Amino acid sequence: MSSSSDFAIEIQKVQDSKISDVDFDNITFGNTFTDYMLVCDFKNGEWQKPIIKPYEPFLIDPSAKVFHYGQAIFEGMKAYKDEHDEVWLFRPDENFHRFNKSAVRMAMPEVPEVVFMEGLKTIIDLERNWVKSGLGNTLYIRPFMIAIGSGVIAQPSTQYRFMIILSPAKSYYSGAVKVVIADHYSRAANGGIGAAKAAGNYSAQFYPTKLANDKGFQQIIWTDDATHTKLEEAGTMNVFFRINDTLYTAPTSERILDGVTRKSIIALAKREGIDVQERSVLVDEIVAAAQNSTLKEIFGAGTAAVVSPIAAFSYQEIEYVLPVIEDSFASQLKDKLTKIQYKLAEDTFGWTVKI
Amino acid sequence: MSSSSDFAIEIQKVQDSKISDVDFDNITFGNTFTDYMLVCDFKNGEWQKPIIKPYEPFLIDPSAKVFHYGQAIFEGMKAYKDEHDEVWLFRPDENFHRFNKSAVRMAMPEVPEVVFMEGLKTIIDLERNWVKSGLGNTLYIRPFMIAIGSGVIAQPSTQYRFMIILSPAKSYYSGAVKVVIADHYSRAANGGIGAAKAAGNYSAQFYPTKLANDKGFQQIIWTDDATHTKLEEAGTMNVFFRINDTLYTAPTSERILDGVTRKSIIALAKREGIDVQERSVLVDEIVAAAQNSTLKEIFGAGTAAVVSPIAAFSYQEIEYVLPVIEDSFASQLKDKLTKIQYKLAEDTFGWTVKI
Structure with a gap:
């Protein structure tokens, strides 16, 4: 298969939609799925027709x-509905790459670009009723690929399945993290x-996270495995640290996910005139900044969590509580980001893509 | 469920065995499966009845x-048939733990011990015709567990499936590694x-291994990720290095699998009077030993590969060829190990368990 037309998507219609069974006001993240899924298999060395x-x-x-x-x-993405009932994706090209x-x-x-991008657009268009309007309501999009070839020998598979499934969602975290x-x-x-x-x-993170949960903490900020001195990411979020009025975040590396929300937050912060520095952030400097009260904020950034302020951190059994501040960078940047995503502010970056 | 009797295994019989379709002389590793599988689900906080x-x-x-x-x-294990058509497992307690x-x-x-151990014994007993006699013929056993609970939120599942599948096998590697x-x-x-x-x-190893394969190498010996100076394991095998007449292997750690073949080889070598040292093995010392010809052997040890002699290694684009030696430690130890497994030598260690 080589041309786009070979990947024309076949649609097999459902008899009845499940949508009327869903209580959209009381939905837990990631457990409800829409009527359709996209399936595209790879076998005999080539991608087959998506369905x-x-x-x-x-x-x-x-x-x-x-x-x-x-x-x-896998990837994690979201679709948003604006006030005119139009549905939008946010930087889908970043997720594709x-x-x-x-x-x-x-x-x-x-995966061929036409399968990923046209697949996304077609299935979301079909499911646009599942995207509810209003800030915080999204359709969470989960493209993923698994090895379906059989055989218990430790070698790459020759058969794969690419899928897109969709889950209506409200915000991911609740309460102080x-x-x-x-x-x-x-x-x-x-x-x-x-x-x-x-x-x-x-x-790999579940067991250490469970140990943290047992002590009353929701997440872990990972450090480099060799020295445990450099702050890296939180596993489902990249992490930002504000010392005085400067925002620091670890540079991406082969150990750190190149987050789409991360890079969007950096661009927004820079546009707002905030000094953003992408460089190694040391545990010691964050502990010192917490002790001398120059550490103003820590927040996570990721598709599922959007921007998630951190209320306190623990390091070697000592807990450091962060100040509660008015008009935090986290709330400012989250507001600017979500307004672009929901088309309530002008998208000067060209990040939004209409379905 | 709390007593063993709750885990009594239900057997649903096949109509016809597939065994007559199998060409046991021309079998590739890990692609042929026997008539049965064991399935035991975990839900509502407890293990269900195995089937x-x-x-x-x-x-x-x-x-x-x-x-x-x-x-x-998962685990990897093997069953062996002796000259009296009895079927044996090798140190199954190690795999269970x-x-x-x-x-x-x-x-x-x-997984409860009764499910794992009685499950193994029951399914292998049922499939004993699939275990062929003769050195090198084995029934490869793959116990595994997967999270089958649904939901795209990064948290541990609440539902799991434990399975045992069986695959008749001949030796894993052929030719010089x-x-x-x-x-x-x-x-x-x-x-x-x-x-x-x-x-x-x-x-995680497939891509780097593919790069190695492209240069004519079959496997990678991994080093510590922080400094790449310490030799660790080969991903599907632990690794032994013989310098003069001393055998070295890395100690187990949180980075290295505690291999059953590894510990059996160590015990056998010690019984033979070979000086075995479990300590960090440095890349530099192996390169130096190769250069001054004191490096006599490198071999891998693992369930699938048993003992796999290494013919040459490459480090930073330079290839070091190992000498071909008579009566190598690898061949001596493989011979002693397989004779115990096939009941051709006395099992003074008490490693073998009859089905």
Whole structure:
């Protein structure tokens, strides 16, 4: 298959929509799915025709390589509805390119741009009733790819399945988020897969996160695994630190995910005249800044969480509480970002794409 | 469920065995499966009744957490047939304990000993015709567990599936194995999941291994990710280095799998009077030993590969060829190990368990 027309999407209609069963005011993140899913298989060395069909379980062999060797990658995106009932994506090209970077690192085939982008547009257009208007209401979009080829030998699969599934969502976190700074466990190795949105990166964090949860903390800020002196990311969010009026965040690396929200926040902050520095942020300097009260804010940035202010952090069993400040960078930047996403402010960056 | 009797295994018989379709003399590793699989689900906080049923694909939700967050672990084991047609396992207790250590690290529920051990014995007993006699013939056993709970939120699943599948096998590698010593990519982080037999550890190696394959090397010997100066393991095998008449291997750590073949080789070598040292092995000392001809052997040790002699290694684009020696430690130790496994020599260690 080589031309776009080979990838024309077949649509198999559902009998009845499930939408009337959904209580959109009381929805938990990631548990409700829309009527359709997009499926596109890779076999015999090429991508097959994409199909949009009713969302449902599928059959897979017990020896499928995704179960044994973890060949699986994903993206997280959102669609937003504006006041005129138009539906918008936010920087989908960034997710597409990152998806294929993840694919390369995990020895999986790259998905053709037409399959990813036209697939997104077609399925979201079909499901536009599931995108509710109003700030905070979104349709969470989960493109992912898994190795479906069979065989218990540790080698890349020859068969893959690319899918897009959709889940209506409200905001991800509620309440004050307290974090632990990692001093033993780690998320990523030098020369590892930390920069890829690979499934295995997430389950690796569950146990240390559970230990943090048991002590009353919701998330971990990971540090470099060799020295545990450099602050990196929070696993589902990149992290920003405000000391006085300067905003610091770790540079992306092979250990850190190149977050779309991260780079958007940096661009917005710079436009607002905020001094943003992308450089290694040391645990010691953040602890010192907390002690001398120059540490004003810490916040996470990610698609699911958007911008998530951190209320306190713990490092080596000592808890540091952050001040509650008016008109924080976090709230200013979140406001500017969401207004662009919902088309309530002019998109001077050209980030939004209409469905 | 709390007593063993609650885990009594139900068996659903196949109509006809597939065994007569299998050409046991021309079998590739990991692609042929026996008639049955064992399935035991975890839900509502407890393990359900195990079932042995015909091997077949099963239905799973597109949002299953194994696809998105990589909660998946496995073990690799083998069954052997002796000259009296009895079938034996090799140190299955080691695999059981390691499986549950992996489960803890990946925030998955531990599998009850009765489910794992009686499950193994029952399914292998049922499939004993698939275990062929003769050195090199084995039944490869793959116990594994995956997160089958649905939902695209990065949290541990509440539902899991433990399975055992079986694949008749001959020896894993053929021909001389040449390896690359890693100087950029890495397998595991300090504080990471390298010591767990987690699915994500394997796919993370596929891309660097493909780069090595493209240069004519089959495997990579991983080094520590922080300095790339310490030799660790080969991803599907632990690694031994013989300098003069001393055998060196890296100590197990949170970055290195505690291999059953590794510890058996160490015990056998010690019994033979070989000086075995478990300590950090530096790249520099191996390169120096290769240059001054004191490096006599390198070999891998793992369940699938058993003992796999390394013919040459490459480090920073320079290739070092190992001498071909008579009566190598690798061949001596492989011979002693396999004779115990096939009941051709007395098992003074008590490693073998009859089905």
